[in-house]
Amino acid sequence: MDAEAFEDLVANELELLPAAMLDGLENVVFVVEDRPEDGSLDLLGLYDGLALTERDRYGFGDLPDRIIVYREPHLHACDDAAELRDEVHTTLVHEIAHFYGIDDERLHELGWA
Numbered sequence: 001m002d003a004e005a006f007e008d009l010v011a012n013e014l015e016l017l018p019a020a021m022l023d024g025l026e027n028v029v030f031v032v033e034d035r036p037e038d039g040s041l042d043l044l045g046l047y048d049g050l051a052l053t054e055r056d057r058y059g060f061g062d063l064p065d066r067i068i069v070y071r072e073p074h075l076h077a078c079d080d081a082a083e084l085r086d087e088v089h090t091t092l093v094h095e096i097a098h099f100y101g102i103d104d105e106r107l108h109e110l111g112w113a
Helices: 003-016 019-023 071-077 081-099 104-110
Strands: 028-033 045-048 065-070
Touching: 003 028, 003 071, 003 081, 019 081, 045 081, 065 071, 065 081, 071 081, 081 104
Parallel strands: 028 065
Antiparallel strands: 045 065
C-alpha cells in the first residue's frame, strides 16, 4: 500500500473513533511516517508529547504533541486490508490513550496493547 492510501486509511479510522475519545485532544497532530527513526519494524505508533496527567500548564507557543503512525511496520505486521484497518484502529486508540496518561501496563489490561 502506498503512502497516500495508507494516510487515507488512517484518516478514515480516525473518523470512526468515538467523539468522546477525540473531544479532549488539544494541540495534537496526527502524522504518518514510513518507519521509526531507528528503521525497525517493531514499533507501530508513537505518542510524542507530554501526557495530560503530567502537565501543569499548556499554553500559547507550545508545539503540538504528535501521534505518529508508522506505515511500513503496519504493512509488515498485517496480512490483509481488514487486519490492517484493525491494527491501525488499535494503534490510534493506544497512542491517544497515552495522551490521556494511560500507560502501557493499563492498556494491556484493557486489551489495547
